[in-house]
Amino acid sequence: MNLSILAKNSLIFALDVPNRKEAERYVRLLADTVGCFKIGLELFIKEGPDVLKIVKQHSSASIFLDLKLHDIPATVHSALRSAATHGIRFITVHGSDGGQILQTATEVKGLGLEILAITVLTSISESELGGLGYKDGLSLRQLVLDRANIAKKSGCAGVVCSGEEVALIKQKCSNDFKAVVPGIRPIWADIKKDDQSRIVTPREAISNGADLIVVGRPIRDAKEPSVAALKIIEEIESALSV
Numbered sequence: 208m209n210l211s212i213l214a215k216n217s218l219i220f221a222l223d224v225p226n227r228k229e230a231e232r233y234v235r236l237l238a239d240t241v242g243c244f245k246i247g248l249e250l251f252i253k254e255g256p257d258v259l260k261i262v263k264q265h266s267s268a269s270i271f272l273d274l275k276l277h278d279i280p281a282t283v284h285s286a287l288r289s290a291a292t293h294g295i296r297f298i299t300v301h302g303s304d305g306g307q308i309l310q311t312a313t314e315v316k317g318l319g320l321e322i323l324a325i326t327v328l329t330s331i332s333e334s335e336l337g338g339l340g341y342k343d344g345l346s347l348r349q350l351v352l353d354r355a356n357i358a359k360k361s362g363c364a365g366v367v368c369s370g371e372e373v374a375l376i377k378q379k380c381s382n383d384f385k386a387v388v389p390g391i392r393p394i395w396a397d398i399k400k401d402d403q404s405r406i407v408t409p410r411e412a413i414s415n416g417a418d419l420i421v422v423g424r425p426i427r428d429a430k431e432p433s434v435a436a437l438k439i440i441e442e443i444e445s446a447l448s449v
Contacts, residue, residue: 214443216242217413218436219271219387221423223247227254231261233432238266240436243296245271245421259293269296271421275325277301277308284311291318297387299367301325302354306361313362321385324358326351326368329390329405347405348372352379359384365418370407373415388412389421393439396425409439413446 220241222230230250237244244262251258251274262270272295276283283300290298302309302324312322327350351372356379358366365385368376373386392398392406412420422439429435 210444210447211440214440214447215240217417217419217443217447218440219243219245219419219421220426220436221245221247221273221389221421222250222258223423223427224250225253226250227258227261230254230258231265233427234262234265236433237426237436238268240433240440241268243269243271243419245273245423247273248275256293259295263294271295271297273297273299275299275301277304280308280311283308284314287311287315287320287322288318291315291320295320297321297323297364299323299325300363302358302363302366306357309358309361309363312358312364316362321364322362323385323387324354324361324363324366326354326358326366326372329369329403348375352376355380355384367421369405370412370415370417370420371405373412373417377416382416385418386416387419387421388417389423391420391422391425391439393425393435393442395438396429396435398424398428409442410446413443414449 218241220237222244224230246258259270272290276286300322309324351368352375355366355376359380367387369390370388376386390403390406391409393408409420426432426435
């Protein structure tokens with residue numbers, strides 16, 4: 208595959224905007240630049256499935272529905288089957304409750320939906336683990352790896368993790384197990400009130416083995432979002448060419 212196309216397909220833009228009007232503006236602006244649009248809780252709860260139609264109407268990019276499902280297995284299974292009817296590519300399920308929930312991924316494989324397990328949110332730092340009830344001595348990297356292993360065995364297509372854990376996950380879970388990395392901060396990005404703890408640059412994420420990176424604020428808040436997206440794609444290309 209052409210390196211430019213591969214780099215474009217590796218870039219997911221997070222549509223972290225409050226309404227349909229803003230979503231459509233960014234989709235139109237970035238339709239030819241990014242490979243996938245991520246729709247999260249805020250936008251999906253506000254606009255519902257209609258927001259998926261905006262992406263399909265104005266872009267050929269794939270859709271990542273980032274709802275971080277977390278419920279009893281039967282409910283998650285039903286939600287996944289419903290999600291599959293909307294023609295999306297990725298959807299997230301929390302990986303904190305073990306394989307029983309994640310095994311629903313295997314049951315919907317034939318529907319064309321790729322399930323990504325959330326390992327540990329990139330807003331969480333190692334120092335916070337004790338306060339969240341985890342035993343002393345458990346490292347964040349080990350927790351992420353444990354959850355990735357369960358996700359792999361359960362039939363998930365991949366995981367969402369920080370760029371700091373990608374290389375280890377690829378080593379332990381195989382190269383064809385997708386690693387999707389948020390918490391991307393280009394060196395030139397000026398992010399105010401950043402709530403991310405485990406961050407990496409686009410180059411670092413791809414060099415470490417990330418298959419796709421999720422970028423929101425560095426593109427959304429740039430004076431020229433399409434220019435910012437192209438700068439990130441150039442950085443991805445540079446990392447891929449090594």
